[in-house]
Amino acid sequence: MKRSSFIYALFFLLLPLLSLSQIEAPVLLKSSEVLNKTRRDFVVITEAALASISLIALDQLWYQEYARSKFHTINDNQEWFQMDKMGHAFTAYQLGRFGAETLNWSGVSKKNQLLYGGTLGFGFLTAVEVLDGFSKEWGFSWGDIAANAAGTGLYIGQELLWNEQRVALKFSFHQTKYASQRPDKLGNGLLEEVLKDYNGQTYWLSINLHAFFKDSQIPKWFNIALGYGAEGMLTGVSGLDDSFMSNQDRMAQYYLSFDVNLKKIKTNSAFLKSVFSIFNSIKIPFPALEFNKERCVFHLFYN
Template identity: 25%
Template structure:
């Protein structure tokens, strides 16, 4: 009898963290628009997290390819071909991984579904898996937006292509699950995929909002487990962080500008029988602002290392925070 739909945690998180790593690499390439980093650093308290609205307007214009796409451009690949390469390579990577890890038992038996629930105590992972789907699609849109931008597209077109590519890939994965012998289609997963892609589009389209808020993945080894961000679901935490640096009145404060506050969720469902859901409120250091002020004169996006680090700080919650925990059950 085929098993019910739920991929092993380690496979899902491997894909998720691979997206983060790839995002950081792509973020190291400079923008291909006419927008430039200012020659002089802004006055203390005036540096703005992320790109300005004016820069975002200029970014809407297509430009020359950057990074490895510049080589393709010189080799005669036009923009449509470079876009097709990104879409094809992304789809092929997930299909190859799915064939090896998820659909190794093949397909058959018609289209099958399973209602998994959301964040209830009686679900498989207390909703951590649902937030994982959301975060994966969110990170995918952020990653692919940079890939399409580096290929030479304007910012608006890059986000549109990233969103449809992401939704297409992850919806396709869910549909194939429904036809597979081993898994089931999950409507909850499909909806969370769309929600994550939508959040990614919102953040890419609204730089001022992106400067204020981050959606992050965090990990701390759970009791009785070895250090395993890939497979230790009980140690995973998802957070929504608000950055003081994104608010003009707080950005001018010499201390508060380095702080972030946020809320988080974690479900500790362990093989040993623990089934506990927790909500968090916490305060963290803004590592991106510390990096900019400490080494780059208050500016963002000045070097490949800084661009990659900023994106890592935006997607991953590093151990620079303190939390107050509220036990839901």
Template identity: 30%
Template sequence: MHIIHKILLFYLLINCSAAFAQDSTKAISDPIDYSIASRFHSNDYVPLNLSYKFFDPQKKDKTALASQPIFVNSERPLIDGTIWRTNSDVNYLRLTSMLGAIAVVNTVAYTYQRKVWYTEETTVFHSLEFLNDWNKYQQMDKFGHFTDAYITSDFSAKIYRWSGLSGNSSVWFGALTGWIWMLEIEVSDAFMAEWGFSWGDMLANTAGSAFFILQQFNYDALGGIQPKISWHKSEAWKEMRYHKDPQALIEDYEGMTFWLTVNPHHYFPESWKKSYSEWLAPLGLAIGVSAKDIGAYPWAGYKEYFIGLDIDLKKLPIWEDSNLLKFIMSEVNFLRLPLPTIRFSSQGTWFGFYF
């Protein structure tokens, strides 16, 4: 049934993409009436490049072209190496190949999960008690679900744009794909006796995908904010203090830190940006949260809070000639690099390089 579910989802995405591709044949009366999202992405685009397509099925004299409908599709290169299109111009070879690759990766990941996590007793579909689940691990698992949903939504949207979908379509399909990806995990958990469907996880998943949508359509206000993660093997794992030994790093909650980073350069007035060094543009601020003493008893422990420097790898002025490198850096940028950081907790204050 799981494989059938994937095939149906794959088929649905292709057909939905075809439906959205129809907007590439719409006549636009005002070629400067760009989408909301493309306007708010103006800080991350190069100057506008318009291509005009004329269609004359009767092959009449070229002077008749002036009376033919004008089809307009504006394309703006993004800082992540993809292109934001006003209208879809789908490359179905790219789309089907990438959806196929995603399906393969998803199947491999699910098989790995089955071997690592889903080895216990199975049962009927059931859900967890909300507050009891919410109070576990100092909400570190919920921060993780929010971040994972955002990252998968963002990655999926890039794939859809690379495949030729319009900017608006890529945002909606990307968020939907990221959300469904996370939903699949929850449904699998729901049949495990030790686990269960978590409404708290689903709330965090939805918040992550929703924030991605809000950010893309309100880029001036939210484009300078990015969720990031960092991880180091915790002392709890090294000293085997977990009530159940972690099978993978994503179960080492005490070693994870989740961040929201802010890039001030994004919010500078244009007049400031002209005189601001391009090498200083990537510098930003990171605010993070982690937890300790939650391994032995998930409902115990305390939070740690962090504030430190951050570098937005996308803004480094060394990827300008390669869309592939721009794309790779936009993905690596989800990792918060080891940089000077101040940590605050009930145990005191600490300063140093932290990852």
């Protein structure tokens, strides 16, 4: 399993845990209008414990399988059509969003929500990157750090500029034929493939049109989505695929589709609001146009 994919696994495991504080009982679902120290302390202690346990688990269970080294850097910016960098940005954005939202539930000031919650993803992923730096197999990547910063900046920047998320970074996945050609690296079975097969991953900028045209009749939940993906990859860089007898062309893919902003769906249920917030990180399957170096393709149902 690739180390970057393990980050995605941690992210998806952390989402429900970071939201536990919001689904204990109906009365506790609502955000506090003033600072609630009990909630704040619970959120801070829980997130700190989860992050610490995750880093210790990574160090003892993952990096132990590889030789240690002196701290060193690598330049992996040309690998996997930057799909791994998209994954870093997505993880940093979503962890920052959930970190800020849990502090908002605690009644923490907006400034501190962004300072301590919005940077949760960047801080956690930077710690993982340092572990990479001491692993002979990997290495500290400034490209990964830049991607982490981009994801964090996308969240915090919009909160500072608009006090809302008009553009969300989302994820979708579909199974491909490439995993079966190299299951040790691209995954064996659906769960592993979701985490490891870059060919099936797509990352989206989901843009809420009503937020930009507030006087319009556009439904508040309606989004336009711009996607990025790639396929034909059995290895990180071009040329090495030939050793695996792949006749597929490596290519980047760009998508235009629709999406739903689940957080804009009206409901009086605090529980549903919490559920919508969690699943708003996933792009809703819709028809899509794909643009690549060879052709334009219409997908009736793309995920």
